[in-house]
Amino acid sequence: MAKEKKVEQITDMETDFAQWYTDICRKAELVEYASVKGFTILRPYGYAIWENMQQIMDGEFKKTGHVNVAMPVLIPESLLKKEGELVNGFAPEVAWVTMGGSEELEERLAFRPTSETMFCDHWSRVLHSYRELPMLYNQWCSVIRWEKTTRPFLRSREFWWQEGHTIHETAEEAQAETEQQLNCYADFFEKTLAIPVVRGRKTEKEKFAGAEATYTVECLMKDHKALQGATSHYFGDKFSRAYDVTFTGRDNKLQYPFQTSWGSTTRMIGAVIMAHGDNNGLVLPPKIAPVQVIIVPVAAHKPGVKEKAEELLAQISALGVRVQADFSDNSMGWKCAQHEMKGVPLRLEIGPRDIENNSCVIVRRDNGEKTAVSLDELDVQIPQLLDAVQQGLYDAAKKSLDEHIFAAGSIEEAKKLQEEHGGFIKTMWCGDEACELKMKEEAGMSSRCIPFHQEKLGETCACCGRPAKHMIYWGIAY
Amino acid sequence: MAKEKKVEQITDMETDFAQWYTDICRKAELVEYASVKGFTILRPYGYAIWENMQQIMDGEFKKTGHVNVAMPVLIPESLLKKEGELVNGFAPEVAWVTMGGSEELEERLAFRPTSETMFCDHWSRVLHSYRELPMLYNQWCSVIRWEKTTRPFLRSREFWWQEGHTIHETAEEAQAETEQQLNCYADFFEKTLAIPVVRGRKTEKEKFAGAEATYTVECLMKDHKALQGATSHYFGDKFSRAYDVTFTGRDNKLQYPFQTSWGSTTRMIGAVIMAHGDNNGLVLPPKIAPVQVIIVPVAAHKPGVKEKAEELLAQISALGVRVQADFSDNSMGWKCAQHEMKGVPLRLEIGPRDIENNSCVIVRRDNGEKTAVSLDELDVQIPQLLDAVQQGLYDAAKKSLDEHIFAAGSIEEAKKLQEEHGGFIKTMWCGDEACELKMKEEAGMSSRCIPFHQEKLGETCACCGRPAKHMIYWGIAY
Numbered sequence: 020m021a022k023e024k025k026v027e028q029i030t031d032m033e034t035d036f037a038q039w040y041t042d043i044c045r046k047a048e049l050v051e052y053a054s055v056k057g058f059t060i061l062r063p064y065g066y067a068i069w070e071n072m073q074q075i076m077d078g079e080f081k082k083t084g085h086v087n088v089a090m091p092v093l094i095p096e097s098l099l100k101k102e103g104e105l106v107n108g109f110a111p112e113v114a115w116v117t118m119g120g121s122e123e124l125e126e127r128l129a130f131r132p133t134s135e136t137m138f139c140d141h142w143s144r145v146l147h148s149y150r151e152l153p154m155l156y157n158q159w160c161s162v163i164r165w166e167k168t169t170r171p172f173l174r175s176r177e178f179w180w181q182e183g184h185t186i187h188e189t190a191e192e193a194q195a196e197t198e199q200q201l202n203c204y205a206d207f208f209e210k211t212l213a214i215p216v217v218r219g220r221k222t223e224k225e226k227f228a229g230a231e232a233t234y235t236v237e238c239l240m241k242d243h244k245a246l247q248g249a250t251s252h253y254f255g256d257k258f259s260r261a262y263d264v265t266f267t268g269r270d271n272k273l274q275y276p277f278q279t280s281w282g283s284t285t286r287m288i289g290a291v292i293m294a295h296g297d298n299n300g301l302v303l304p305p306k307i308a309p310v311q312v313i314i315v316p317v318a319a320h321k322p323g324v325k326e327k328a329e330e331l332l333a334q335i336s337a338l339g340v341r342v343q344a345d346f347s348d349n350s351m352g353w354k355c356a357q358h359e360m361k362g363v364p365l366r367l368e369i370g371p372r373d374i375e376n377n378s379c380v381i382v383r384r385d386n387g388e389k390t391a392v393s394l395d396e397l398d399v400q401i402p403q404l405l406d407a408v409q410q411g412l413y414d415a416a417k418k419s420l421d422e423h424i425f426a427a428g429s430i431e432e433a434k435k436l437q438e439e440h441g442g443f444i445k446t447m448w449c450g451d452e453a454c455e456l457k458m459k460e461e462a463g464m465s466s467r468c469i470p471f472h473q474e475k476l477g478e479t480c481a482c483c484g485r486p487a488k489h490m491i492y493w494g495i496a497y
Numbered sequence: 498m499a500k501e502k503k504v505e506q507i508t509d510m511e512t513d514f515a516q517w518y519t520d521i522c523r524k525a526e527l528v529e530y531a532s533v534k535g536f537t538i539l540r541p542y543g544y545a546i547w548e549n550m551q552q553i554m555d556g557e558f559k560k561t562g563h564v565n566v567a568m569p570v571l572i573p574e575s576l577l578k579k580e581g582e583l584v585n586g587f588a589p590e591v592a593w594v595t596m597g598g599s600e601e602l603e604e605r606l607a608f609r610p611t612s613e614t615m616f617c618d619h620w621s622r623v624l625h626s627y628r629e630l631p632m633l634y635n636q637w638c639s640v641i642r643w644e645k646t647t648r649p650f651l652r653s654r655e656f657w658w659q660e661g662h663t664i665h666e667t668a669e670e671a672q673a674e675t676e677q678q679l680n681c682y683a684d685f686f687e688k689t690l691a692i693p694v695v696r697g698r699k700t701e702k703e704k705f706a707g708a709e710a711t712y713t714v715e716c717l718m719k720d721h722k723a724l725q726g727a728t729s730h731y732f733g734d735k736f737s738r739a740y741d742v743t744f745t746g747r748d749n750k751l752q753y754p755f756q757t758s759w760g761s762t763t764r765m766i767g768a769v770i771m772a773h774g775d776n777n778g779l780v781l782p783p784k785i786a787p788v789q790v791i792i793v794p795v796a797a798h799k800p801g802v803k804e805k806a807e808e809l810l811a812q813i814s815a816l817g818v819r820v821q822a823d824f825s826d827n828s829m830g831w832k833c834a835q836h837e838m839k840g841v842p843l844r845l846e847i848g849p850r851d852i853e854n855n856s857c858v859i860v861r862r863d864n865g866e867k868t869a870v871s872l873d874e875l876d877v878q879i880p881q882l883l884d885a886v887q888q889g890l891y892d893a894a895k896k897s898l899d900e901h902i903f904a905a906g907s908i909e910e911a912k913k914l915q916e917e918h919g920g921f922i923k924t925m926w927c928g929d930e931a932c933e934l935k936m937k938e939e940a941g942m943s944s945r946c947i948p949f950h951q952e953k954l955g956e957t958c959a960c961c962g963r964p965a966k967h968m969i970y971w972g973i974a975y
Contacts, residue, residue: 053569054576054618055606062623063564063634070565086541087548091531091655092570092608092639093592098532111598114571116608118593119643119654128533130570130594130608140532145540156541161570161638165597176597177569 029360031298036242037170043292044171047301047361057169057176061285064361067309068288069179073159075211075306076181076283079203085155085183090137092160093128098136102261105135108228112164114176130163135229135254135280138184139262142276148267149188152276153196157183172289173246173497180284186264186276190255193277197253200281201234204249212287213304213412214238214294215420216248217443217492219468224452227280231255237467237492239420240293243441245467245494248290249283289497295385295412301362302384304412305405312401313363314344315354317370327374331367331394335401359384364408365401385411424492426476433481433493434462443467443494447477447487454482464493507838509776514720515648521770522649525779525839535647535654539763542839545787546766547657551637553689553784554659554761557681563633563661568615570638571606576614580739583613586706590642592654608641613707613732613758616662617740620754624744627666630754631674635661650767651724651975658762664742664754668733671755675731678759679712682727690765691782691890692716692772693898694726695921695970697946702930705758709733715945715970717898718771721919723945723972726768727761767975773863773890779840780862782890783883790879791841792822793832795848805852809845809872813879837862842886843879863889902970904954911959911971912940921945921972925955925965932960942971 029042044050049065052058061069077087093116100106114130117123131137138156146154161179169175183200187193201218208214216236226233230252238248259265259275268274295302305311312335316328328344335342345354358366366382373379381400382389385408392400423442427433433444444464448454455466469489480487507520522528527543530536539547555565571594578584592608595601609615616634624632639657647653661678665671679696686692694714704711708730716726737743737753746752773780783789790813794806806822813820823832836844844860851857859878860867863886870878901920905911911922922942926932933944947967958965 051619051623053615054573055569055571058569058571060569060615060619061567063566066566067564069567086545088541088544089539089547089639089657091533091536091538092641093533093536093655095532113598114594114606115596116592117595118605120589120591127596128592137531137538141529141538145529161567163570177571179567 029298029300032241032296039296039298040289040293041171043296043301043360049288049301050171055176057166059171059175059177061179064309065288068291068303068307069285071307071309072211072287073181076207077159079207080157080181080183083155083199083203085157085185088156088158089160090131090134090141090158092131094131094134094136096127096129098140099129101136102229102258105133105229109133109164112166114163114165131160132162132164133280133282134158134182135184135258136262139258139264139278142186142264143262146186146264146266146276149269149274152266153185153187153192155183155185155196157181170289172286172292175285178284178286180282183279183281185279186259187278188266188268188274188276190277193255193279194253197232197234197251197279197281200279201236201251204251204281204283205236207283208236208238208248208287208290209413211304211306212291212294213409213416214248214290215413215417217468217470218472219470219492221250221468222452222455222466222491224455225466227252229254229257231257235468237443237494238290238294239423239442239494240290240497241296241419242293243423244497245443246286246290246293246497247467248287249281251281252279254278254280294416296362299356300360302412303362303364305364305409308362308364309341310343310361310363311340311405312342312365312367313358314342314367314369315351315358316344316346317351317368317373319346321371323374324369324371328369331369331379331397334397338398338401340401340405365404383408383411385415427481428477429481430458430461433458433464437462437464437493437495441495443492445474445476445490445492446481447475447479448489448491449480449483449485450488451480451483451485454480457482458493462493463495465496467492467494467496507776507778510719510774517774517776518767518771519649521774521779521838527766527779528649533654535644537649537653537655539657542787543766546769546781546785547763549785549787550689550765551659554685555637557685558635558659558661561633561677561681563635563663566634566636567638568609568612568619568636570609572609572612572614574605574607576618577607580614580707580736583611583707587611587642590644592641592643609638610640610642611758611760612636612660613662613736614740617736617742617756620664620742621740624664624742624754626745627747627752630744631663631665631670633661633663633674635659648767650764650770656762656764658760661757661759663757664737665756666744666746666752666754668755671733671757672731675710675712675729675757675759678757679714679729682729682759682761683714685761686714686716686726686765686768687891689782689784690769690772691887691894692726692768693891693895695946695948696950697948697970699728699946700930700933700944700969702933703944705730707732707735709735713946715921715972716768716772717901717920717972718768718975719774719897720771721901722975723921724764724768724771724975725945726765727759729759730757732756732758772894774840777834778838780890781840781842783842783887786840786842787819788821788839788841789818789883790820790843790845791836792820792845792847793829793836794822794824795829795846795851797824799849801852802847802849806847809847809857809875812875813845816876816879818879818883843882861886861889863893905959906955907959908936908939911936911942915940915942915971915973919973921970923952923954923968923970924959925953925957926967926969927958927961927963928966929958929961929963932958935960936971940971941973943974945970945972945974
């Protein structure tokens, strides 16, 4: 029995958004399931997107003085338990190594769910003086959290991420770092992933286990559900004290440094799929697309076509654009469907008639627009069209976000708006966790963030009627 | 009690090579021990060296069509056991995850010691046709092998590496890939790490568990012990059959692909330390040095010195050279010792008198040579001096290698040469494992490789006197 690879249709997003999402993950060859339940494989195309993301983020981190390190992946249970809140937050999700070779270990070791404990333990040994501060560290690695239900990119037992960990001489410096890194994420989402975000602070209920404050960038997907994009945490000196991290200060006395951490994960690939994808598949922002331009020769068997396509390949590649040509013997229809499925921003078609006219046709993936472009203008037009796709994706996502933020004065109203339109529902809030629980129970929404940009929608909490402290965003979250 | 950081002396390599090595690892701030026994932390400076290595190797892999992926870190025991030889080779060293959260797992999961099994399992699901071959995959990750005794970089329970895994339509293509990647490693060692290597094949006894053939690049350290640099394996279709990886061939029948794997690790940093280091610390080849040029202002408090140093910093940085300036208030002696310890290839000293003369002094780390360089010639001289250091390191290591390869006709002679000079001892060999065991027992040497470049030293095996099949290299290995 011969095995052959087929092009298959994906489910429409209007019919079943969850299935549409999973279909894209697999048909665009981003991920595949592994033999271990809840684990996924990042395939070459998915990993290439991640590599492009990493390269851009890593460059930004380094510009502000951050350096990369590698911490051990296993954490002794006793070390993990030194800070009570953190371990309580993560213990139910930890994978434990209990055997090394044929020997039972004396103390079981946690596969890192996050590495605050390891960084603190390290700093407790290497930090001496205020002169060495700040220490601005980051690591790229995978972590494990033993989730019960999983979905590719969004919730996976193992996921790939970067975790930044820093210590500072003063609380103010650490707070400024927390903010700086949140803004770094916001810029990355908006300028690189073309996804507009809402910046804000998490409530006490939703903040990171052990943090004094957690900041977040929140975005909306095409089904108008909310997705937490990336987070940045301020710890004060809580972990420093728990792990005995000290330094000699300017006053020649021992002090505790102030700490931050901040993380972003492969879940951002999920965000890109759900923020930009359509019923023909993935739509990639040019800045992270592994292939930015695909050249598809028309009637490639005719004299001169293949040669011209190869010439254009070299020419466009010389612009620093990631370009490929599809010389396979598949049909024109198959090729177009395939490269659309993979979200390639621009498709360049070149055939005998185009060559005669010294032109080609360029098709934009984001809106289907076709442009006849003179071959003499390619060097100018290709970068411009890539910019146009990048901007077009952002503009469409921004319009959708702006149209899906609704103000409500009561839980009932909030619930009705969510049911009718989805999106973020903004209300005033007293700051009490009981009201968060009530909103969750009655309207099915969790608090997303207390936006930095506050509006005064009224005087009283939409949930309990008592005096309001903040405006807050609610949503149904991934 | 105030904590202050001090510059400390390291042990001389002639006094205690092992201690000298460990001293450099820690005093140059490359690694630090972790709370988990046998695990190490790659500190910023050590990790920056690894990042430079990664970037160069990854670029080379991609030039020949390889793509990166990410496979799950945990492997179900049943999957690991499908190929008997591999699991027998690695089982004693596997770390096992037996609990997820508070639940005991039904099947224990191995922290990957190597990922052949995961790649095969994945390919068994995604490979269809010969048109999709070859699949040329690589991943950068960490692995765990539960070693009993550990040393930084050389033998650590967790280490960082790349593992390439490929499948091909024919045996010939897979063999060519195995060779190509071995040559890629050899080039990397010689051109980037400035370490000359001997290329060859491992004996049956020393080959990778489950491989049909293992190829290796072997090098010599400054104590004249041997170090296995990197290896490349040919598997035939053994794993394909064990994991049922099939494709429809050109003849429309199901076939098994042919497989390779190849790996290199952070142990290469250990090789650099021991191939180039001296009693003042680390000596780094410029191509992988995180800082290639350190500017040290002399009498920086005098007018114009700091400004000039900053000007040179900008000028040299614009050449694409990794340059830093040390404006700390440490003494000149402390600074020089510190940057020597860290192996910075060039130190540029600039003081008031230099500025008057429109010149500076550049000191080479590898041989201590000082050159007065006109500031007008910096743009030419800096790249030239960096090339000179790179070449100088290679030449010195090559000379030492050439002077430490000795031919022997008997075990006794081999033993005597090893005891007197160290290095590689070459002999003729019958190909029998019994003779390898005898050489190990009587002369304390293991077989390093059967070099590609064969010489006919005689007719008979140096160990047993029977007819010889190969010339083989012996050594005391790390």
